[in-house]
Amino acid sequence: MSAVTDPTRTEGVRPTRQVLALARSESTLLLRNKTALFTATLIPLMLVALLGVLPSALSGPPLAMSMVIGSVLLLVLYYSLVTSTVARREEHTLKRLYSSAVRPAAIMIGMALPLLILVAVQVIIGLIAVAIVMGLDSAPHTWLLLPAVIAGCAVWWVLALASCPFTKSVEAAQLTTMPLIMVALGLSGMTVPIGILPGWLQWAAQLSPMFPTIDLAFVALSATRVTGEAVGGSQLWLAVLLDLGVAAGWVLAGLWLLRRRFGWEPRR
Structure with missing residues (x-):
């Protein structure tokens, strides 16, 4: 096996190089699946095209971008990472990596890095499509899309x-x-x-994992929260801090569960 496709050959190198070696290996596998890659890239374009033909009262840039960001987070990052991680666990790949010199954190980041890059590319494509089809002239805080995407990715x-320990097979x-997908679709304001x-339930929805990302996307493009x-001014910054706080809470909860339950060996 070549060094490109064998990320275990990282003894004596820095964690950054370990992450990049794993990411390069994962990228090679991802690029080989041309159909899945092509379909994934079309997600933002299809969503924007669909919403672009609806009456403005039923759609608009905030809803379009929130659906683009939410869908790629769920389908490209969340679901794809669960299935790929479980597949590598059942194939003993995770066990070999864990027993090598590669650090556990480098393994987890390296496996996700190509998907994170793909999410970023899709969001950019979606933003360009929204600007062309719907226009972004009145978007007051477009820069908030960056923390929205970063928080969502995290x-x-x-x-x-954290879902992998509960998943026995692909x-x-x-x-x-x-x-989690149903909670994200039903309680984030995306659909x-x-x-x-x-x-x-409105109060509980604001504590759900997808809500901070969707809310920040709405504020970025309309200065109105997804709640309406x-x-x-100060209310804007308070809303941003609340959303980022909820996102940080989910990250900490996920890391806690990850440390307690994540398994590197195949499930029996």
Whole structure:
């Protein structure tokens, strides 16, 4: 096996080089799946094209970008990372990496890095498509899309790895990932308006893992939270800090579960 496809040959090198070696190996596998890569790249374009033909009252840049970001986080990062990690665990690849000189953190980051780059590319494609189809002239805080995507990537990267101990096989990932995907779709404002939910559920929705990302995307492009609340000045910064705090809470919870439950050997 060549050095490119054998990330275990990293003895004596720095963690950064270990991460890059693993990422290069994962990228090679990802690029070989031309169909999946092509389909994934089309996700933002298809969503923007679909929303672009709907009445403006039913769509618009905030909803379009939130759906682009949310869908790529769920499908490209979360689900794909769960299935790829479980597959490598069952093939004893994770066990070989863990018993080598590669640090556990480098393994986890290296496996996700190509998917994180793909998410970034898709978000950029989606943003360009939204600007062309719908326009972004009135977007007040476009820069907030950056922390929105970073926070979303951090949350769903950790949650993907934390879901692996509960996933016995690649096929089982369709079931084990469903609860978080359904929560993300139903309680983030991405597909179901937060305003139609009961009061207590609206409050709970703001603590769900996808809500911070979708909320920041709405504030970035409309100065209005996904809950419908207009924000500006100190209220804007308070909303941003609250969203980032919720995202940080999910990252910490995922890391705690990861340390306690993540397994490097195949499930018996």
